[in-house]
Amino acid sequence: MLEIILDFFAKYSSAEIVIIVFIFGGWLFLFYLLFFASLHLLAEYKSDKWKKDWKYVLLAIDIPPLNVQTPKAVEQFFSHIYSVLETPSIGTKYRRGFEPYKFSLEIISIEGYIQFLIRTLDKYQDVVEAAIYAQYPDSDITEVEDYTESAPEKFPNEEYDMWGADFNLTEHYAFPIRMYSEFEHNISKDTVLKDPIGTFLESFSRIGSGEQMWYQIIIEPAEGAAWKKECIKKIKELIGEDVKHKPGMFSWVFDNPITKEIGKSFEEMGAQMTGGIRAEDTGSKSSDDGSPNQLQYLTPGQKKLVEAMEDKIGKIGFKTKIRAIYLATKVSFKPSNGVNSLIGAINQFNIPTSNSLAPNYVTSAEYFNATERAEHRKRQLMKAFRKRKTSTGKKADVLNIEELATIWHFPMSHVATPNVQSATLKTSEPPSGLPMEFVNLPVEEIVENESAKKKRYQTDSGDTAYGDDMNFG
Known part of the structure; x- marks a missing residue:
């Protein structure tokens, strides 16, 4: 077999070899690339055409200061808005156009004054408001102008400077972060939640005149079957169970007797040239039944991790993109005022043996035209924040509703953060349709x-x- 391959390459020129390969199957690979590239471009065109008339609203949420609701209430809020999930058909995607519906959960601090915000499509404004009022009946919801419109778009800028970053999971999303239930302690008679949002909001209240801090979590309902299958694969890998991989469309090109024989020939050629020894084929094949898992041999910590991973897939999931920006005038620009505190506050959600949130796409560079690359990232992150885009930076992770409620929820009444906007107690007039008797x-x-x-x-x-x-x- 080796002699046949060597004779083939010696007999024909490079151009002739390319033509022969193209005629005997190479055109199929080229057709595959062109076909799927065309489908992708068609889907993008239809999507842009379909969503061009979309209108968004930005809602300011003010919760009464005497808030006794735990993050469990926000968890129920996420369950409510998951109802907007739409699974597209082929006709929907390539004929009408399709774009997943997204929500943006935001916390901003303008010179130390903090506000909770939710951005949504106008047609889902009622869904969001109903979900909030169901858990917080005395809250105030007001439509406000987009605060990002007043920020500069291009950097470097004569008046402003900025720091920005995307926060991504350091491990696969199958491994959970620290949940709000793990912040509960019962030193006293009653169980008390050491609200993690308190540390987070404290970092936002530290900034002063001319400074702004923006925190954004863009969520998109994730189809349950797809992301949970990936998590189950990771669980099986952790417990030592064989995972059967689904063969791809062109797996037959590389997994057949001819290509295997060619591969052996190249191995033998390399062994002869380097003087090494070619690995012998033992002929062993993995059992179709799969090997038994090693769950009984796992350490207590590993067993606890497996249980946490299984708990994660027991709840609804959202594709999640986390982003933060610190913006200030050049006179007031001091990232240490808020950035370090923000990163420290996010670190409290990390579990070293499971998963962590860490800055990923940061507006800083240290080599190869560092200044130009840093300014380019500033422009990209500012544009992504204003447009609420998930495509910039690393791919979005999947967090379940308990994880989301941990990193974004309204502070409880015992959290001492004075600059958070809160609703005042209010009285309302009797309903207009109420019968009256005179x-x-x-x-x-x-x-x-x-x-x-x-x-x-x-x-x-x-x-x-x-x-x-x-x-x-």
């Missing part, structure tokens, strides 16, 4: 009833008078 009594009857309660007197002039004590004279 009773009209005759004036004479009212006077008669009042007069009956008093003594009756006859005056010297013959008039009648009423009273308890009458002075005559």
Whole structure:
């Protein structure tokens, strides 16, 4: 076999070899690339055409200061808005156009004053408001202008400077981060939640005049079957169970007797040239039944991790993109005021033996035109933040609703953060359609009833008078 291959390459020129390969199957690979590239471009065109008329609203959420709701209420909020999930068909994707619906959960600090915000499509404004009011009946929801519109788009800028970063999971999303339930402690008589959002908001309250901090979590409902299958694969790998991989469309090109024989020939050629020894084919094949898992041999920590991974896939998941920006005038630009505190606050959600959130696409560079690359990243991150884009930077992770409620929820009443905007207690007028009953009594009857309660007197002039004590004279 080796001699045949060597004779083939010696007999024909490079151009002739390319032509021969193209004729005998190479055109199939080229057709495959062109076909799927065309489908991708068609889907992008239809998507842009379909969503060009979309309108978004930005809602400011103010929660009463006496908030006793735990992050569990926000977890229910995420379950509510998951209802917008749409699974596209082929006709929807390539004929009408399709773009997944996204929500942007935001916390901003403008010179130390903190506000919770949610950005959504206008047609889903009622869905968001209903989900909030269901958990926080006394909250205030107000539509506001987009605060990012006043920020500069291009950098370097004469007046402003910025720091920005995407935060991504350091491991596969199958491994969970620290949940809010793990912040509970029961040193006292009652179980108390050491609210992690308190540390987070404290970092936002530290900035001063001319400074702004923006925190953004873009979420998109994730189809349950796809992401949970990936998590199950990771669980099986962790417990030592064989994972059967689905063969690809062109796996037959490399997994057949001819290509295997060619591969052996190249191995033998390399062994002869380097003087090494070619690995012998033992002919062993993996069992179709799969090897038994090693769960019984796992350490207690590994077993606990497997349980946490299984708990994660037991809840709804969202594709998640986390982004933060620190923006300030050049006179006031001090990233240490907020950035270090923000990263430290996010670190409290990390579990070294499971998963962590870490800055990934950061507006800094240290080599190869570092200044130009840093300014380019600033422009990219500012544009991505304003457009609420998930395509910039690393691929979005998947977090379940408990993880999302851990990293974004409204502070409880015992969290001492004075600059968080909160709703005031309010009273409302009776509903306009409430039935009302009016009773009209005759004036004479009212006077008669009042007069009956008093003594009756006859005056010297013959008039009648009423009273308890009458002075005559």
